[in-house]
Amino acid sequence: xxxxxxxxxILRAVVENYIQTAEPVGSKAxxxxxxxxxxxxxxxxxxxxxxxxxxxxxxxxxxGRIPSPQGYRLYVNELMEEHRLTIQETQKINDALHxxxxxxxxxxxxxxxxxSQLTRYPTFALATGSKKAVISRYDLLMVEExxxxxxxxxxxxxxxxxxxxxxxxxxxxxxxxxxxxxxxxFTGLTLEELTPELLKVSAHAGExxxxxxxxxxxxxxxxxxxxxxxxxxxxxxxxxxxxxxxxSLEKAEPLxxxxxxxxxxLNLPVVQDKNVKILIGPENLADELxxxxxxxxxxxxxxxxxxxxxVVGPTRMDYADLAARLSYFAEGLSRMFGKGEIPAPTExx
Amino acid sequence: xxxxxxxxxILRAVVENYIQTAEPVGSKAxxxxxxxxxxxxxxxxxxxxxxxxxxxxxxxxxxGRIPSPQGYRLYVNELMEEHRLTIQETQKINDALHxxxxxxxxxxxxxxxxxSQLTRYPTFALATGSKKAVISRYDLLMVEExxxxxxxxxxxxxxxxxxxxxxxxxxxxxxxxxxxxxxxxFTGLTLEELTPELLKVSAHAGExxxxxxxxxxxxxxxxxxxxxxxxxxxxxxxxxxxxxxxxSLEKAEPLxxxxxxxxxxLNLPVVQDKNVKILIGPENLADELxxxxxxxxxxxxxxxxxxxxxVVGPTRMDYADLAARLSYFAEGLSRMFGKGEIPAPTExx
DNA sequence: CTTTAGCACTCGGGAGGTTTGAGTGCTAAA
DNA sequence: TTTAGCACTCAAACCTCCCGAGTGCTAAAG
Numbered sequence: 001x002x003x004x005x006x007x008x009x010i011l012r013a014v015v016e017n018y019i020q021t022a023e024p025v026g027s028k029a030x031x032x033x034x035x036x037x038x039x040x041x042x043x044x045x046x047x048x049x050x051x052x053x054x055x056x057x058x059x060x061x062x063x064g065r066i067p068s069p070q071g072y073r074l075y076v077n078e079l080m081e082e083h084r085l086t087i088q089e090t091q092k093i094n095d096a097l098h099x100x101x102x103x104x105x106x107x108x109x110x111x112x113x114x115x116s117q118l119t120r121y122p123t124f125a126l127a128t129g130s131k132k133a134v135i136s137r138y139d140l141l142m143v144e145e146x147x148x149x150x151x152x153x154x155x156x157x158x159x160x161x162x163x164x165x166x167x168x169x170x171x172x173x174x175x176x177x178x179x180x181x182x183x184x185x186f187t188g189l190t191l192e193e194l195t196p197e198l199l200k201v202s203a204h205a206g207e208x209x210x211x212x213x214x215x216x217x218x219x220x221x222x223x224x225x226x227x228x229x230x231x232x233x234x235x236x237x238x239x240x241x242x243x244x245x246x247x248s249l250e251k252a253e254p255l256x257x258x259x260x261x262x263x264x265x266l267n268l269p270v271v272q273d274k275n276v277k278i279l280i281g282p283e284n285l286a287d288e289l290x291x292x293x294x295x296x297x298x299x300x301x302x303x304x305x306x307x308x309x310x311v312v313g314p315t316r317m318d319y320a321d322l323a324a325r326l327s328y329f330a331e332g333l334s335r336m337f338g339k340g341e342i343p344a345p346t347e348x349x
Numbered sequence: 350x351x352x353x354x355x356x357x358x359i360l361r362a363v364v365e366n367y368i369q370t371a372e373p374v375g376s377k378a379x380x381x382x383x384x385x386x387x388x389x390x391x392x393x394x395x396x397x398x399x400x401x402x403x404x405x406x407x408x409x410x411x412x413g414r415i416p417s418p419q420g421y422r423l424y425v426n427e428l429m430e431e432h433r434l435t436i437q438e439t440q441k442i443n444d445a446l447h448x449x450x451x452x453x454x455x456x457x458x459x460x461x462x463x464x465s466q467l468t469r470y471p472t473f474a475l476a477t478g479s480k481k482a483v484i485s486r487y488d489l490l491m492v493e494e495x496x497x498x499x500x501x502x503x504x505x506x507x508x509x510x511x512x513x514x515x516x517x518x519x520x521x522x523x524x525x526x527x528x529x530x531x532x533x534x535f536t537g538l539t540l541e542e543l544t545p546e547l548l549k550v551s552a553h554a555g556e557x558x559x560x561x562x563x564x565x566x567x568x569x570x571x572x573x574x575x576x577x578x579x580x581x582x583x584x585x586x587x588x589x590x591x592x593x594x595x596x597s598l599e600k601a602e603p604l605x606x607x608x609x610x611x612x613x614x615l616n617l618p619v620v621q622d623k624n625v626k627i628l629i630g631p632e633n634l635a636d637e638l639x640x641x642x643x644x645x646x647x648x649x650x651x652x653x654x655x656x657x658x659x660v661v662g663p664t665r666m667d668y669a670d671l672a673a674r675l676s677y678f679a680e681g682l683s684r685m686f687g688k689g690e691i692p693a694p695t696e697x698x
Numbered sequence: 699c700t701t702t703a704g705c706a707c708t709c710g711g712g713a714g715g716t717t718t719g720a721g722t723g724c725t726a727a728a
Numbered sequence: 729t730t731t732a733g734c735a736c737t738c739a740a741a742c743c744t745c746c747c748g749a750g751t752g753c754t755a756a757a758g
Contacts, residue, residue, distance in 0.1 A: 026721050039731055062721050062737045141488045149508055161508050238605035256587035375750050411708045411750050
């Protein structure tokens, strides 16, 4: 069944009013805001019907209406205008993208902070690999006679390093040998394949060589584990408190704790085809999010990895605005990763 | 003027009762808890005197007494018993110290999360350099013909890397040359000395060599800047809400925002001689902390760097317990950095 | 001089009742 | 189908009252 145009207009007015005021909107308010040439009584009749359709709700009998999750969903799917960012906003985001970047996970966490500052909502950021990550290369750098740095590079262009201190001295040729061995036997292997390979090699190698190898391979395992574990970075959690729906602690606390502690177990549906995904209220899987909405955008990291950045807030969010901003920001990040460098501060498409 | 023993006992009883119950303690409660053989009336008289001394306060006329910041201070300085951790607690902390560690700043941020989980208070962690950090070494690793990784090591054992992509190809000998140049001219220089040196070198070098050098040196500058900027990591901010003094949002919000956004401008008095430092209420410089207390412990990172880790909470904190835990944890971190590796899971002094 | 018992007093906080006003649903007329 | 009018509802704000924990003070006892 299709809604009449007037019903759509009313629903839209309710959503947009409510997004702004955070208070139930009554029939008179709609007459005032939308340019409808009917009286409040008519609106009331229409709203009653929208309520039986499950698109609006009443907090209590004698209050105005607020959109139900289904109402928001319909608004997002059909009624919402594509938001265009103003020049100032794109400028702000462009400036922000010019952050000093070092490593991928730092990019993600930085990006989260920036989005949070820009939107005043808590954010989360994570990377998700569609394919298994592998180490593509090992480099060993001698520091002192009993210390060396291992530099590992994954196929996803991520570089990690660690300083190892040893109880015994190693020579440069030894390190050279070790490096060759690592690069021939331990590259291109997934997390699961590393340990068996390590055992296989242990048969051939001498004991001290083996202990060195296992040291570095353990590090490789750590790195891969970290990448697969989808570490979630969060930022700006306290900004939740600025919104009226979280004024009461009973509402705010569980969500804040959830956000603060959400680790790898974040079971969000993976962002698929579209760039931006919106989850409204009960569409979220986590219980703590049933009364909140999540908007997220994905971007390409390269090497088969995908980054996701999102904001969490009340169901009453400015979906149009936030979707536009996140999308723009994600686009910028994609470009950044694509080039491997930050785009020049000139304008691009 | 020295307090009588009985007054001290009373003050102590007030503090310890209040720490547990979070409610003003009255004269009867004191008679019950402390083993004093006097009546409540006597206690009342004594408490009235303690109040004129500024050690106790009354929230309102007909309520019990709570310790004033000065009261806490006296308690911390003179009355507090050194807390001993139970075996279980040290075990917990030891286990926690066995985290997978990669880089210094990750250690700090991890350590913060752990302490926060252990104490249920928000934590902050930062590193502060008493002496200026310098780059002690550069390594350049060729990846493809138009990409290389720069690995920088500071005197403080910190290793950082970055992947550079170039528009033009570089050869291995070129990189070799570049590396030599960097290691001879740009090591041992502080942040301020790097830029002038870069200009000096630019005179001698060709243009394309110069652009490569400046790329890597810019990265070096970033790294040093980051180290000097004392990036503050925070964790567990929402755990504030679990404490009754932050049940009202007006109290909690400013502090949470302060913690979430506190950057390098955290003007804490540097921890000096002692291992643990306690700042009570108005002793804090930041306005947002005037009603809260900060307990922090420092640990040695090596290379002239010092790490600080601390918790923030209401003035009503279990100072003895927290000080003991932080101190123990900091000791563990010191040991870890000293060895450059995680201590074995056996017990040590 | 110190301690104790007794008593009047204070004041925050909770329970209960009242008022207010925005907003509704319904009905009857246009 | 729309509109005006009206009775009705209910959360929120506001009072008011009461309770009881805890105090300060006084006067007697040690």
